[in-house]
Amino acid sequence: MRLGRFVLAIAAVAAPLPLLVGAASADDSTAPAPSASASPSGADASAVRHDPDNKTGIAEWMEKCVDGNAKVLAHDVPGAIDSYREAIQLAPKRPLPHYLLGEAQLIQQNFPEATASLKIAEQASDDRDPELRAKILFVTADMWEREKKWDEAKAAWATYSEYAAKHGDAGVAPSTPTARIQAIDDMLKQDKAYEVVRQRILDELRDAGAPAKK
Numbered sequence: 001m002r003l004g005r006f007v008l009a010i011a012a013v014a015a016p017l018p019l020l021v022g023a024a025s026a027d028d029s030t031a032p033a034p035s036a037s038a039s040p041s042g043a044d045a046s047a048v049r050h051d052p053d054n055k056t057g058i059a060e061w062m063e064k065c066v067d068g069n070a071k072v073l074a075h076d077v078p079g080a081i082d083s084y085r086e087a088i089q090l091a092p093k094r095p096l097p098h099y100l101l102g103e104a105q106l107i108q109q110n111f112p113e114a115t116a117s118l119k120i121a122e123q124a125s126d127d128r129d130p131e132l133r134a135k136i137l138f139v140t141a142d143m144w145e146r147e148k149k150w151d152e153a154k155a156a157w158a159t160y161s162e163y164a165a166k167h168g169d170a171g172v173a174p175s176t177p178t179a180r181i182q183a184i185d186d187m188l189k190q191d192k193a194y195e196v197v198r199q200r201i202l203d204e205l206r207d208a209g210a211p212a213k214k
Contacts, residue, residue: 052091061091065100072104080104095124099136106139111147118143130163130170137163138173141180150184157181 051057058066068083081104087097102117118140125133141156161177168174 059091061087061094061097064090065097068100068104072107077104077107081108093124095121095129095132095136098124099132099139102143103139106143106146111143114143127167130167134160134163134167134170134172138176141177145180145184150188154181154184 049057050060050063052059052061054062064083064087068080068087071077071080071083081101084097084101084104087094088101091097098117098121102114102121105111105114105117118136121136122133122140125136127133137156137160141153141160144150144153144156147153157177157180160172161174164170164172164174164177
């Protein structure tokens with residue numbers, strides 16, 4: 001199922017791992033307890049907790065992604081889409097929110113908007129996060145195939161195959177593109193063979209004076 005695969009995807013790429021650094025410091029029993037006067041509050045506390053780069057603390061845009069992921073797990077896909085859009089408003093140049101939005105739109109089978117979201121995600125991604133880029137390329141190829149746009153699907157699988165060959169340590173599936181392209185070619189051959197048979201039957205019915213069934 002699309003939702004099941006998406007759940008695995010969000011678990012792999014969207015967990016706020018930088019929080020572990022802060023959590024480790026907080027759990028260190030040797031660390032001195034902060035004084036009341038040193039404890040930030042209100043806007044200051046938010047500024048300390050949030051890091052736009054998602055390194056020393058979770059970024060606000062990443063919080064929105066995590067919130068969207070939780071909504072997907074709760075089968076609230078429209079709510080998840082709203083959260084991902086909020087993340088995009090906060091960090092329009094980050095590929096992750098666009099990717100997650102595209103995945104959620106695919107759950108709804110909203111192919112036009114998913115296509116646009118995944119295109120932006122691909123353009124924004126690069127080798128600084130090869131695992132995320134590989135997922136974007138994989139989902140894009142799968143999307144074209146689900147839409148039965150065979151030329152686009154084959155081209156996208158070829159792109160994924162090239163990337164997988166260069167980034168074997170990015171959690172890629174290098175054998176998948178070859179198998180999918182072969183499956184598409186086999187299906188197209190079968191369709192072409194069926195069309196020849198169908199046309200021959202129509203010709204025979206026409207020559208016999210019988211009405212042709214469409």
